[in-house]
Amino acid sequence: MNAEVLIDSIISGLLLGLVYGLAAIGLNLIWGVMKVINLSHGAFIALGMFSIWILYTSFGIFPYIGIIMILGLGLVLGIITYFGALHRVIDAPELSTLLATFSVSLIIIGFGTFIFKTNPKALDFSLGGIEAGSIVILGTKVATGVISIIFTVLLYAFLYKTRPGKAIRAVSMNRTAAELMGINSSLILALSFGIGIALAMVAGALIATIFPFTILSGGGYELKSFVICVLGGLGSPIGALVGGITLGLIESVVTLGIQTSFVPVLEFALLVAILVLKPSGLLGGK
Amino acid sequence: MNSLEVRDLESGYGEVKVLWGLNLDVRKGQLTTILGSNGSGKTTFLRTVMGIINPWNGNIKFNGEDVTKLSTHQKAEKGIIMVPEGRLVFPEMSVYENLEMGAYTKRGREKFDDSLEFVVSLFPRLKERFNQKAGTLSGGEQQMLAIARGLMSRPDLFILDEPSLGLAPKLVIEVFETINKLREQGLTMLLVEQNVHLSLAITDYVYVLSEGRIKMEGKGEELAESDEIRKAYLGV
Ligand SMILES: Nc1ncnc2c1ncn2[C@@H]1O[C@H](COP(=O)(O)OP(=O)(O)OP(=O)(O)O)[C@@H](O)[C@H]1O
Ligand SMILES: [Mg+2]
Numbered sequence: 001m002n003a004e005v006l007i008d009s010i011i012s013g014l015l016l017g018l019v020y021g022l023a024a025i026g027l028n029l030i031w032g033v034m035k036v037i038n039l040s041h042g043a044f045i046a047l048g049m050f051s052i053w054i055l056y057t058s059f060g061i062f063p064y065i066g067i068i069m070i071l072g073l074g075l076v077l078g079i080i081t082y083f084g085a086l087h088r089v090i091d092a093p094e095l096s097t098l099l100a101t102f103s104v105s106l107i108i109i110g111f112g113t114f115i116f117k118t119n120p121k122a123l124d125f126s127l128g129g130i131e132a133g134s135i136v137i138l139g140t141k142v143a144t145g146v147i148s149i150i151f152t153v154l155l156y157a158f159l160y161k162t163r164p165g166k167a168i169r170a171v172s173m174n175r176t177a178a179e180l181m182g183i184n185s186s187l188i189l190a191l192s193f194g195i196g197i198a199l200a201m202v203a204g205a206l207i208a209t210i211f212p213f214t215i216l217s218g219g220g221y222e223l224k225s226f227v228i229c230v231l232g233g234l235g236s237p238i239g240a241l242v243g244g245i246t247l248g249l250i251e252s253v254v255t256l257g258i259q260t261s262f263v264p265v266l267e268f269a270l271l272v273a274i275l276v277l278k279p280s281g282l283l284g285g286k
Numbered sequence: 287m288n289s290l291e292v293r294d295l296e297s298g299y300g301e302v303k304v305l306w307g308l309n310l311d312v313r314k315g316q317l318t319t320i321l322g323s324n325g326s327g328k329t330t331f332l333r334t335v336m337g338i339i340n341p342w343n344g345n346i347k348f349n350g351e352d353v354t355k356l357s358t359h360q361k362a363e364k365g366i367i368m369v370p371e372g373r374l375v376f377p378e379m380s381v382y383e384n385l386e387m388g389a390y391t392k393r394g395r396e397k398f399d400d401s402l403e404f405v406v407s408l409f410p411r412l413k414e415r416f417n418q419k420a421g422t423l424s425g426g427e428q429q430m431l432a433i434a435r436g437l438m439s440r441p442d443l444f445i446l447d448e449p450s451l452g453l454a455p456k457l458v459i460e461v462f463e464t465i466n467k468l469r470e471q472g473l474t475m476l477l478v479e480q481n482v483h484l485s486l487a488i489t490d491y492v493y494v495l496s497e498g499r500i501k502m503e504g505k506g507e508e509l510a511e512s513d514e515i516r517k518a519y520l521g522v
Binding site (some may be wrong): 163166167169170173174176177178179180181182183184185 | 338340357358362363368374375376377378379383386387394435
């Protein structure tokens, strides 16, 4: 293994890690505000992949414009899903919300398989590459990393600077107190779920600009999101981004030595190891 | 003129009935106090009035309008604001952000600057801590913040659930002085307290709650003289 290959993997891992982080932020937000483990996370990531694929191949929409549309679509789908599947069970024990989101996942994957079959698709799209010596970094990877950072910063600004963003934080800290202040917490929960789903779909769309995918691809990325949430500790968007980068780096450097098919094994091992050794997350303070 | 009118109110948790048909009025511009021992249902009553738990029976009128079925945030928007038991400030938000959340309602937002000036004049110590996270405040400071946050929404009816609970004696007095100040300014208040001495001294009208029923009611000074109250609460 020479130095250039290593540098290449590190840069690649870093950029991919950012989009993994973005996906994890979606999962993290839903957990943080609603205390719901969203088992439809992966299905929505896959839906994001197919959305951008349809927008690009059928309508010729430039992918990075498509991503803005997918953000809006995700928000709407998330809010509909909240009122359709979650609203009535939100105060029930966790098992009910787990089952509800799992059902949503089955519905999406079921329809997706019916419509798209399970053969791989890829976005026939390129931004060229950036060359440095013998290292070539794909333009789509750079764009993905940069856009992931932008979305994270925007989310942060939304949560800390705007009225609905602050209401989301208030509801996440104490739903009853928030209601007593006049905050319609059901709407806020719906909005949070919408944002979480929108981020998952955008992350899926960004990943689709780099890797081929099928309707079943979401599952693998869902697992990564769980590992990242555990790595970064549940709570802050920044923690999720750092967790994402960490996972991206581990993945791309380790696969220099082992087969790619071992990656999920590694991720599961990491998940279990962290849960056993430091349940609050490696970076999580509390 | 009544601010709040509660009739035959029943509620509870699951299968367990806690309130057995309560009748209670809060007159405009007055301080009304509910006394009662631990577990008598005071918090349950306030939670039912606020719609945090649903009434099983009976009705609640606010300014003559039936609000029995409204949800909590709708009641807040109408001007019924409660400072809950245990304060429930937003711990990961700064003191200033907590005050901003207090002014979330339309009426609160419109008068934000005035209200801020007012609560800072009531609790000057909060100003020094505007940027501190509310969760790191002392218990007393958190209680001040909870009251200030409530006032930021410009309440028409201000409900306080045991604001002096767990505070050092000096702070208890401070809380009661604040309540008295608000009363003198004409704010309509409903107070739940265990501190019988101090509450009776400033209260216009008192209800005594026992096992989910109103056991006694009357003007503050009258009940202070009553033998039953003296025996049950004042230990004399
Ligand atoms: N969430 C709950 N679930 C079930 N029962 C409850 C719940 N909260 C209170 N209770 C019960 O309802 C009764 C009344 O409780 P409540 O909290 O209203 O009393 P309280 O008068 O406010 O007492 P305190 O002075 O201790 O605050 C008690 O018997 C209590 O055990
Ligand atoms: Mg109580």
